[in-house]
Amino acid sequence: MRSVLLLIGFLIPIVAIAQSSFVIRGYGKRLKDGEKIFLSYKLPSGFIDDSTVVSKGYFEFKGSMKGFARGYICRNDNPKYAEFLRDRFEVYVEPGIAILKSADTLNNSIISGTILNNDNAILIKKLKPIEIQKRSLKDIDQFSTEELKDTSLVNKTKAKSLALSKESALIELDFINQHPNSYVSLYNLLRISKSRNLLSKVETAFSKLNGTLRELPEGIEIKRRIVESKKIQIGMQSIDFEQPTPTGNMIKLSAYKGKYLLIDFWASWCLPCREENPNVIAAYNTFKNMNFTVLSISIDVLADKAKWLQAIKDDQLPWTQVSDLKKENTAAKIYGVTTIPSNVMIDPTGKVIAKDLKGKELIDFLSKTLSAN
Structure with missing residues (x-):
């Protein structure tokens, strides 16, 4: 839903050869003369930003590079400053001539002409029905x-x-x-x-x-x-750890034995985590009197402690919050957390019974599990 600015992928170092030229040509019936078109992609030396102007419904970028990279083209919104890119299209900057055609906006473009862009065009076509539905949802x-x-x-x-x-x-x-x-x-x-x-x-x-x-x-x-x-699998026994609350009290996971516990991994800077917090609050309020509770572990670092504390306050999180505030949170490492939000559900014996339950799935799982006990 959200137009993310960081759409640039990794440099693609499949072929380490001499500089090769690339051309990206765009045609659009509704592209207006004078509109500005931006191209952005990443090289080892940093981000490359280029721009051009539409003339007679046509624009073109030329350049040279080693290998190829993933980037994007956007219309009118300068990616350096825009909060949202309203009209954009992802491209592979690679040797050869890539042709971008659009009946209306860049969002609905069709691309062809180079190896990776041809492959991506196949995927885009497969995803188009889903993308149409996504765009119909208001952010x-x-x-x-x-x-x-x-x-x-x-x-x-x-x-x-x-x-x-x-x-x-x-x-x-x-x-x-x-x-x-x-x-x-x-x-x-x-x-x-x-x-x-x-x-x-x-x-x-x-x-x-x-x-x-x-x-x-x-x-x-x-x-x-x-x-x-694979460090923590459903059916395994949970691994104990100990981390401090904001006030320094040490909390052990094993202290929750006898309860159903959601171990919730998050961070103050993680927007999807903050968006998920209301769902966790709803689950907590619904089932807290049914032998269920939550323990949140923040992967914020020491420099962000104030932001962590403010996020707890702003999101009104009523359960226990802990973090060692290390660059690599010890508990997150034990539980194989590679992305957040993430969570692990354990039963009163300490056995892992579910992982990464979000939104309605969390409510449904707790309703089914707790009503059976």
């Missing part, structure tokens, strides 16, 4: 004050967004399995690997990737996430 960040007060509307919007994201991920995994030699597959698999609930499917897809792709930095990171995710 919660753009909700009015009155809309934000409508809890039902907010929850429905979040649930719909989450369902569409899951559907997209499954389509992307199918593409990856069918295109094991494409960097487009590796790039998308890296993003999907942030979802611990999909890591078994990620592992299967990763095993099918070309060996060269698996040895790239992105591939190594995917492998790390897979390995880390």
